[in-house]
Amino acid sequence: MRTVTTLPELRxxxxxxxxxxxxxxxMGYLHEGHLSLIRQARAECEHVxxxxxxxxxxxxxxxxxxxxxRDLERDLSLIEPLGVDxxxxxxxxxxxxxxxxxxxxxxxxxRPLEGSMRPGHFKGVTTVVAKLFNGVQPHKAYFxxxxxxxxxxxxxMVRDLNFTLEVVxxxxxxxxxxxxxxxxxxxxxxxxxQAALVLFHALSAAKDLYEKGEKSAEALRTKMKEIIEAEPxxxxxxVSCADFDTLEELEQVKGKALLSMAVLIGKTRLIDNFxxx
Amino acid sequence: MRTVTTLPELRxxxxxxxxxxxxxxxMGYLHEGHLSLIRQARAECEHVxxxxxxxxxxxxxxxxxxxxxRDLERDLSLIEPLGVDxxxxxxxxxxxxxxxxxxxxxxxxxRPLEGSMRPGHFKGVTTVVAKLFNGVQPHKAYFxxxxxxxxxxxxxMVRDLNFTLEVVxxxxxxxxxxxxxxxxxxxxxxxxxQAALVLFHALSAAKDLYEKGEKSAEALRTKMKEIIEAEPxxxxxxVSCADFDTLEELEQVKGKALLSMAVLIGKTRLIDNFxxx
Numbered sequence: 362m363r364t365v366t367t368l369p370e371l372r373x374x375x376x377x378x379x380x381x382x383x384x385x386x387x388m389g390y391l392h393e394g395h396l397s398l399i400r401q402a403r404a405e406c407e408h409v410x411x412x413x414x415x416x417x418x419x420x421x422x423x424x425x426x427x428x429x430x431r432d433l434e435r436d437l438s439l440i441e442p443l444g445v446d447x448x449x450x451x452x453x454x455x456x457x458x459x460x461x462x463x464x465x466x467x468x469x470x471x472r473p474l475e476g477s478m479r480p481g482h483f484k485g486v487t488t489v490v491a492k493l494f495n496g497v498q499p500h501k502a503y504f505x506x507x508x509x510x511x512x513x514x515x516x517x518m519v520r521d522l523n524f525t526l527e528v529v530x531x532x533x534x535x536x537x538x539x540x541x542x543x544x545x546x547x548x549x550x551x552x553x554x555q556a557a558l559v560l561f562h563a564l565s566a567a568k569d570l571y572e573k574g575e576k577s578a579e580a581l582r583t584k585m586k587e588i589i590e591a592e593p594x595x596x597x598x599x600v601s602c603a604d605f606d607t608l609e610e611l612e613q614v615k616g617k618a619l620l621s622m623a624v625l626i627g628k629t630r631l632i633d634n635f636x637x638x
Numbered sequence: 639m640r641t642v643t644t645l646p647e648l649r650x651x652x653x654x655x656x657x658x659x660x661x662x663x664x665m666g667y668l669h670e671g672h673l674s675l676i677r678q679a680r681a682e683c684e685h686v687x688x689x690x691x692x693x694x695x696x697x698x699x700x701x702x703x704x705x706x707x708r709d710l711e712r713d714l715s716l717i718e719p720l721g722v723d724x725x726x727x728x729x730x731x732x733x734x735x736x737x738x739x740x741x742x743x744x745x746x747x748x749r750p751l752e753g754s755m756r757p758g759h760f761k762g763v764t765t766v767v768a769k770l771f772n773g774v775q776p777h778k779a780y781f782x783x784x785x786x787x788x789x790x791x792x793x794x795m796v797r798d799l800n801f802t803l804e805v806v807x808x809x810x811x812x813x814x815x816x817x818x819x820x821x822x823x824x825x826x827x828x829x830x831x832q833a834a835l836v837l838f839h840a841l842s843a844a845k846d847l848y849e850k851g852e853k854s855a856e857a858l859r860t861k862m863k864e865i866i867e868a869e870p871x872x873x874x875x876x877v878s879c880a881d882f883d884t885l886e887e888l889e890q891v892k893g894k895a896l897l898s899m900a901v902l903i904g905k906t907r908l909i910d911n912f913x914x915x
Contacts, residue, residue, distance in 0.1 A: 368800065372802065461798055462744055462745040462746050462747065462794065462798065463742065463743070463744045463745070463764070463794065463795050463798035463799055464742070464743050464745070465740065465741070465742050465743075465768075465799070466740070466741050466742075466743065467739055467740045468739040468740070468741070469739050470739065487740070488799075491742075491799055492798075492799055492800045495799055495800040495801050495802065496800040496802070498802065517739065517740065518740050521738055521739060521740035521769075522740055522742070522765075522768055522769055522772055523645065523769045523772040523773040524772050525649065525772060525773070525775065
């Protein structure tokens with residue numbers, strides 16, 4: 362399995378692929394969630410490209426860029442058996458050379474939820490994903506439902522900028538006890554690992570309520586809030602019950618909706634979500 | 639020669655082209671400058687696509703969007719003999735449907751010159767050009783040197799966002815007396831047509847000075863300013879002697895430089911430029 366770093370190397374590798382190409386963009390430190398994306402791409406496309414790049418422009422100044430877990434050797438050994446054509450591992454200098462000055466920005470749907478807590482985050486995400494799309498020119502690109510707003514934002518960008526590719530969103534992969542897989546779970550130690558289940562429990566409780574007939578979005582938000590507040594190691598950042606496409610907070614759940622939340626467990630910021638309807 | 643309007647029509651038409659594709663993006667009301675771009679694309683690519691779209695997002699609120707000249711029938715009859723595969727004529731609704739919210743923005747080099755006079759102009763240009771590039775997926779795209787800052791901005795965007803295409807910049811085409819061809823020349827009536835030559839004369843005089851050994855950028859700017867101010871129908875917006883790539887104003891002309899200006903002739907805003915070095 363080849364790895365390429367520079368844009369000319371990428372270009373040569375890409376030109377050697379005939380037929381459909383699936384791209385799985387990652388920030389590395391791969392877990393079963395990433396691997397499920399790669400497997401789905403492998404099943405649906407003639408060729409699969411994985412990118413590994415911890416994108417500095419999507420981290421805020423007080424976020425965990427420098428501490429974000431990295432282990433390229435381990436990542437490559439996990440990818441190796443999956444039949445990937447090549448892995449693109451650009452450096453920050455390849456992606457953002459001196460004089461770099463172009464940004465892709467999605468407006469309304471980047472403002473609530475993660476956007477409200479992490480100003481500039483989605484500007485970094487959409488910019489780097491546009492660059493990955495243009496560099497790799499995939500027919501399909503694979504993202505996890507775990508990053509619910511991210512996939513909504515990327516689908517909006519693809520539609521708005523006329524990218525001729527299909528965004529495939531794959532279900533969140535969970536640990537046996539329900540914790541959504543995340544590279545940041547590595548930070549969870551001791552009691553925090555158990556406390557982190559509060560996201561799954563709160564989402565499950567709200568979904569139960571909904572399935573029993575509760576259609577008031579505020580009642581669902583309140584339920585999630587109560588459960589998070591009862592966990593001493595947890596600090597809620599937001600809970601949301603929003604329209605699945607616009608991400609606007611709902612009063613009543615009618616069509617497809619998104620239950621989502623961000624919670625600090627100790628110093629570790631976790632997000633999770635369930636889809637309703 | 640086909641014309642296509644919607645994105646699905648475009649997609650079908652594009653998929654029918656095998657081999658290299660050249661794109662000539664235009665706002666219509668074609669003149670010899672546009673036709674020279676199409677001819678060069680025809681000579682260099684196996685297929686040629688022309689787009690005609692008066693892009694509303696690159697016009698400011700007090701600019702001439704509603705009055706911008708349009709004549710699709712005439713445009714198509716001019717393109718017909720040139721061997722173009724198809725013409726894409728999207729509507730504003732195709733390009734900016736309800737809920738549209740994504741923008742591509744180039745920073746530093748969009749700020750001086752046209753950017754300083756037309757806030758938001760280049761944000762509209764880069765967004766629509768990114769959409770045209772993604773929709774048509776050309777191997778080469780053709781722009782005129784007449785819009786000097788535009789081609790600099792687009793080359794920067796292509797580099798920054800990893801578009802895998804070549805930007806080809808073609809020389810400005812002029813009337814016999816030196817006036818740069820522009821769709822807006824249509825507005826020039828009576829004495830204003832003659833007065834409009836002041837741009838060409840000012841640029842020519844500055845270039846002469848330079849070729850005789852004057853390397854002070856300020857001396858070249860002063861020369862252009864004097865000539866424009868001597869024309870009673872002209873009102874100068876800016877004159878510039880800037881670095882060709884960064885568009886920063888120079889003190890001394892060393893490498894490749896851009897002489898450029900925007901001048902109001904009556905109510906018609908004209909731009910023109912010469913390259914030095």
